[in-house]
Amino acid sequence: MEASSQTSIVFVGAGNLATHLACALAKSGFAITQVYSRTAQSAQVLADKVGASWTTHLGELLPDAAIYMVSLKDDVFINLLPEIVAGRQHALFLHTAGSIPINIWKDKVERYGVFYPLQTFSKQREVDFSAIPIFLEASDAAVMHTLQQMARLISSRMYEVNSDVRRRLHLAAVFACNFTNHMYTLASDLLKQNELPFEVLLPLIDETAAKVHQLLPEKAQTGPAVRYDEGVMNKHLELLKDDDAASEIYRLLSKSIHRRGQIKN
């Protein structure tokens, strides 16, 4: 199958990732023909953005789209899968989840694959899809060819990886994004206690991210833990003495930084 502006895509799911991906594909000329979501509002908002129809009933899914792009929470996906494929076994089925293996489709449909953009998506923010790496996996070479064509139209970076590697990528993303954001939250909590605005940390946060474009993170590490400055660390723990959770995080991460610093990079 040649992916082109004539290719019709039904989106099953209208969350953050689905919204950004559907918009990027629509902008590249794909015809998003329908959006399904359990909640009418989500379905309608995305459908309006991409000029599609919408439904909240899987029984009303269009029968004849070229591609069904499934972007649902993992457990919901597994529950709804039989209904999504019913009567459409000859279409191409794709999902966008880092942690769900490609084999979930096996023996249910003939042609299937994974289209996983590695990014954090919020509805409030525009993202530049062209820089987002897209990780592809396909049931056969013809499907991979189609996925590569699709990916190339919206991004300049694509990689073919298997389900095991994709699962590890997803885990790496939890550290680099979700856990990082939580470090920002804990820092924000400390500032609030002193009535300082969070924005005083933004230049530091930006530079910490910018640095690892130039240096690998193990070379970019600074602070009391990597130089094992016990004086400063003890003063910090004293400040955290009424917050057991933050103290434990401080201790564990300092220990991990110190140990990691001693490993030859």
Next chain:
Amino acid sequence: MEASSQTSIVFVGAGNLATHLACALAKSGFAITQVYSRTAQSAQVLADKVGASWTTHLGELLPDAAIYMVSLKDDVFINLLPEIVAGRQHALFLHTAGSIPINIWKDKVERYGVFYPLQTFSKQREVDFSAIPIFLEASDAAVMHTLQQMARLISSRMYEVNSDVRRRLHLAAVFACNFTNHMYTLASDLLKQNELPFEVLLPLIDETAAKVHQLLPEKAQTGPAVRYDEGVMNKHLELLKDDDAASEIYRLLSKSIHRRGQIKN
């Protein structure tokens, strides 16, 4: 004292912060007249950048500079302090450390203060000082006036804070920068195991930092922990089963994210 291009400054210390601050002050017209460092190479490199003389002996510190800017590791600073001030009690003494209280100077010199730029500095990277918040503390109103004049020449953002608040800011910076960078390192380790280049994470890292310019971090939190997706978290822990340290960090941070998500923001 009016701070101006005629103001002579001796730098005691030639580390990353000292280097960037001395260059920014020199660019704004201050006369950096001498650089001290324990290691000749560090002293010489910075001295060459700012057109100063240099020394590795505190006994050779110029006697008559208007300002002595001390930027040493905390324990070194405390050890060298008597020698730094000896015979120079009428100059203005400043230090740049987040975790050292202003009172370290008390009863040793008459006029003193703190000039603390909140940023992570590496010699390999240029930084734009104008966006860096500078936190000031002074022994008296006249010294504060001088510090504000100096700060205004190199940055558009300055705050007057006491030593206690500055100590907490420094702790917040450990979370927002040092611990964040360690999250990048742990993610990088996971990619290495799969022979994927670290750069695949850069768009995600950049967006995670960019997001908190628009949303407070507690509102920007995404991922399996905040939605308490036990299926995904258990799969991740299974992947980390041979790495006790990373497993413990994963568990502790997921628990903290989940608990923080339940607190009314």
